[in-house]
Amino acid sequence: MRHSTLSEHKFNKGEFITQLNSLPLTEFEDVKTWSYGRMPEYLWIGLILKYYGRENGMIKCNFIMNELHRLAPKLSTPRISEMLKLDSNIQRQFYSFVINMGCKDVLAPLTVFITVSKYPAFAEMFYCKDQNIEDRCKTLLDVMEDILDQHSNEAIDIRFIVLYFCVLSGKMKIQKVQADILNLYPISNHDAEIMRMARPLVSSSEMMILAMENVNSQFINDFWRILSKMTDCDLIAMRFPEENRNIVLYMEYLHEIFLYLSDLYITTDPLNEKMKVLLGIATYSYKRLKEIYDHQMFNSISGRSCVRVLIEDYIMMKYLLKNESSHQDIWREYQMYGMGSYKLVLKRLLESESLFDNHFDQQYIEGLVNEYRDEEFLNMDTKYFDKQNIRLKAADVEEKELYGLYYDYDSSFEHGLWGAIRESSFLKCMNPAHKYHCVPDVENQNRLKSVLPDCIMIMNKTLIILNKLYAIPDQLFNGVINFEVEPITK
Structure with a gap:
């Protein structure tokens, strides 16, 4: 199935809506979905096909379905929960036929959850003492892994047999042209041309x-409850290559550049508000990158936070420069906006009744707030600086793509949105009986993809701005701009 492009989504009131969700469709409840509700009912068919292979399995299933229809003509589908409700004599006749077809050992794994206390006829006739619980569970899991995806070859084969029985029972009528296509299904390979029509026909018809x-919700829920308890998690971690590239020379050049710029500011124009702001923002980016470098956190959640900050700082620098002429003093405005935000937190702290020791130091922050202007003359603006959020600022400075590709993704980590939580803080369980659930990554086994190339790319963009304004010495500037990030060695 081809996934829709972004442009094919409908944008409405801040939300991108898929084409399918734009249609008046009702989502299936869990017990009617394939993976949760129908698959457990038809698992017995999957066991036969898995054991005998597709060709021989189809032949055996054909005989079995015909016999089931003969013994229970009112049965509309071969759901195992419906078969277990049949008269015990009919059940035993049918099970004897299945066993004579050579399927006793094949269906024995089902006795893990189809027990003698609830379903004596089935459990007594299919129990095999040679199969222990672990072996039976493993056999079930192997088949479930193949058929949980309703579009897998194995699942489509099962759905074809279900459809065949339903047509056989007379509960579903199909047109001759459809029958002609379906007749070719069991004797055609899945990559055959006819399957391009047959597979969708099977899928849509089986849904009907x-x-x-x-x-039988109770049977389905019992299946998942019992099998999930009897099997262990099979956890895997996503471990991207550990960042081990040598960037000592890059960081040394970077350090020399910021020393040069700092000395330039001090010696040439220490009262220049524009230079102070631009160097302040850039130095903050440098310090964030250096923290990640010093503690080797390029593969971490904090690394993504660093990329986000570097992008926002870079966009803000470009925005301030572009809009400088339209403001009386945008550099002073930017500083006062930031200190106003600090003042707001300070005032909330002072008026709080639950003061305690925390990382917000009251005396120090109060000194900063009043550093250049008495706080009584300092307003607190709760809107975005210059009344535009970072997305609008990015568009204004022609960095919309950088914002869209990086900033939104890294903001998910900064705000603890579920996508970031799922990627970084969960291990995947590969046990189909557990429905491939996720388990918290308490031992930090996941390793995220390195952000080193992104950090260097954005830092270099920042330095290009500073170089145009303050002419960084060529040796230093070229040292960072031309620095090549080698592939990670494993």
Whole structure:
């Protein structure tokens, strides 16, 4: 199935809506979905196909379905929960036929959850003492792994057999042209040309059976509850290559550049508000990068926070420069806006009744707030600086792509949104009986992809701005701009 492009989504009131969600469709409840509700019912068919292979399995299933229809003509679908409700004599006749077809050992794993206390006929006839619980569970999990995806070859084969039985029972009518296509299904390979029509026909037709099926929620819920408890998690971690590239020379050049710029500021124009702001923002970016470098956190959540800050700082520098002429003193305004935000936090702290020791130092922050202007003359603006958020600022300075590709992604980590939580803080369980759930990564086994190339790319963009304004010495500037990030060695 081809996934839709961003342009194919409908944008409405700040939300990108998929084409399918734009249609008046009702989502299936869990017990009617394939992976949760229908797959457990037809797992027995999957066991036969898995054991005998597709060709022989299809032949055996054909005989079995015909016999089931003969013994229970009112049965509309081959759901195992419906078969277990049949008269015990009919059940035993049918199970004897299945066993004679050579399927006793094949279906024995089902006795893990189809137990003698609830379903004596099935459990007694299919129990094999040679199969221990671990072996039976493993067999079930192997098949489930193949068929949980309703579009897998194995799942489509099962759905074809279900459809065949439903047509056989007379509960579903199909047109001759459809019958001609379906007749070719069991004797055609999945990569055959006819399957381009047959597979979608099987999928859509099998879905229509839901309208006439009796859903046994209790059986389905018991299946998942029992099998999930009897099997262990099979956890895997996502471990991207550890960042081990040598960037000592890059960081040394970077340090020399900021020493040069700092000395330039002190010796040539220490009262220049524009230079102070630009160097302040750039130095903050440098310090964030140096923290990540010093503690080797390029593969970490904090590394993504660093990329986000570097991008926002870079966009803000470009925005201030572009809009300098339209403000009386944008550099002073920018500083007062930031200190106003500090003042707001300070006032909230002073009026709080739950003062305690924290990382917000009252005396120091109060000194900063009053450093250049008495706070009584300092307003607190709760809107975005210059009344534009970072997205609008990025568009204004023609960095919309940088914002869209990086900033939104890294902001998910900064704000603890679920995408970032799922990527960084969960291990994947590969046990299909656990429905491939996730487990908290308490031991920090996941390793995220390195942000080193991104950090260097954005830092270099920042230095290009500073070089145009303050002419960084060529040796230093070229040392960072031309620095090549080698591939990670494993």
